[in-house]
Amino acid sequence: MSTVTLPVVEVNTYKKANPLLAKVIENRQLVNRDDSDVRHIVIDADEMNYLDGQSVGVIAPGVNEKGNPHAVRLYSIASLGSRVVGAEKLTLTVKRVVYQNEAGETIRGVCSNYLCDTKPGDVLTLTGPAGRKFLLPIAEEIERPYIFMATGTGIAPFRGFLQRLFKVTKNYQSPVYLFMGARYRDELLYDEEFKAYQAPNFHYYTAISREQKNADGSRKYIQHLMVEKAAELLPLLQDERTLFYMCGLKGMEAGFDFAIKTIAQNAGLDAGQLLASCQARLETETY
Ligand SMILES: Cc1cc2nc3c(=O)[nH]c(=O)nc-3n(C[C@H](O)[C@H](O)[C@H](O)COP(=O)(O)OP(=O)(O)OC[C@H]3O[C@@H](n4cnc5c(N)ncnc54)[C@H](O)[C@@H]3O)c2cc1C
Incomplete structure (x- = not known):
């Protein structure tokens, strides 16, 4: 979008090596169907300087099948930027990923299931913010x-x-x-x-x-x-x-x-x- 001026934003202030530990404040169900579970998750991450339109990374606890820490998964920010006066706290909209593989086994996505099962007070490991382009103009x-x-x-x-x-x-x-x-x-x-x-x-x-x-x-x-x-x-x-x-x-x-x-x-x-x-x-x- 070369015709407009986008805000200059911070990116990757928090990385895998120096993540932000942030508490879940609320986890509310937006969709409750047999085949679909979507959550509105509010997090206390005021230290992070993010803008609406950016994403944050979440690192699920535990390790993958190779014994390494899980990879970062990105989630779009569903609230206003953290520096906007009166803005809600960091909000994510997360869909629980569950599907059957070809062998008929039920596979549960690592990070989306972790996030959907969090409770107020749980501490998340966040990276970001991420993204410089999906932003409204200045x-x-x-x-x-x-x-x-x-x-x-x-x-x-x-x-x-x-x-x-x-x-x-x-x-x-x-x-x-x-x-x-x-x-x-x-x-x-x-x-x-x-x-x-x-x-x-x-x-x-x-x-x-x-x-x-x-x-x-x-x-x-x-x-x-x-x-x-x-x-x-x-x-x-x-x-x-x-x-x-x-x-x-x-x-x-x-x-x-x-x-x-x-x-x-x-x-x-x-x-x-x-x-x-x-x-x-x-x-x-x-x-
Ligand atoms: C910029 C960006 C923003 C995003 N924003 C959001 C957001 O706002 N909300 C949100 O919920 N997600 C968002 N995502 C997706 C999110 O990052 C994760 O990819 C998603 O939550 C799944 O992660 P997981 O760890 O649960 O699943 P994983 O353990 O990573 O498993 C997902 C894997 O399962 C496969 N898979 C998934 N469904 C099926 C299926 N039906 N059949 C076969 N294979 C399947 C996928 O191909 C993928 O390889 C965003 C992604 C990006 C890149």
């Missing part, structure tokens, strides 16, 4: 349209971004779109919190892939929702000031390309040109 350049696209825990950084735009920035006026994708309605993270935003320039749209269908019977993902909102989005796609941020499941990049190309084609525009222009203004964090 205050002087923040007033511009934004299109945020999230799937699953990819919503985390947008929770902080929305607080920055609507609670920290005075009189923020430009349109903000949040397209959120989940499999089921009860997996929409922070849904009530986002619905409670009163700003007329905030547009929150959700695609529930296992519950909603497109006209042709296929599952509805956020790219389909974006195409449905083409009339609203097209002027923003063409506006060089608009910035795009995408976070969540690996593979959602293809959905972005599909949405922009389809909107351009339906409007009789050069799809390649519009896509290239939008991609130049897109920041992606998928995992």
Whole structure:
């Protein structure tokens, strides 16, 4: 995103060799399904100078199968920067990873299970902060349209971004779109919190892939929702000031390309040109 000035941030103040030991304050369940457990975890890590949009690293206790300490796993920060007056403490949105391997064994992800099982008072080993690019522009350049696209825990950084735009920035006026994708309605993270935003320039749209269908019977993902909102989005796609941020499941990049190309084609525009222009203004964090 060469057209904007991003804040200069601290990175890797705390490393594996000199981590920050930080206490869990709260561990609250956001999704409670047989096949899905997602937690809102609040941590006392005020010493770390992080900004919304960055990530922190977590080192799970114990050793891996080779007898070495576990590798660092990154988690997006779901709250405002630690130096913002009145900000909540460091917040993470963590999905418990459990899956069956080819042999039919149940595999439990090391760090996500550790984090999801923590209790208030437990002490975490943190590194970071990490990331210099998935950031909103500096205050002087923040007033511009934004299109945020999230799937699953990819919503985390947008929770902080929305607080920055609507609670920290005075009189923020430009349109903000949040397209959120989940499999089921009860997996929409922070849904009530986002619905409670009163700003007329905030547009929150959700695609529930296992519950909603497109006209042709296929599952509805956020790219389909974006195409449905083409009339609203097209002027923003063409506006060089608009910035795009995408976070969540690996593979959602293809959905972005599909949405922009389809909107351009339906409007009789050069799809390649519009896509290239939008991609130049897109920041992606998928995992
Ligand atoms: C920049 C960044 C930000 C991130 N932010 C978040 C966040 O906000 N919230 C969050 O929950 N996670 C986030 N992650 C992912 C997180 O870092 C971990 O990768 C995740 O929690 C799994 O770690 P684990 O130790 O539990 O699993 P591991 O023990 O590392 O096991 C994960 C392994 O299991 C494999 N695997 C997982 N599911 C399946 C499956 N269904 N079938 C087959 N194999 C599978 C994966 O390929 C991977 O190799 C982020 C990652 C990055 C890079």
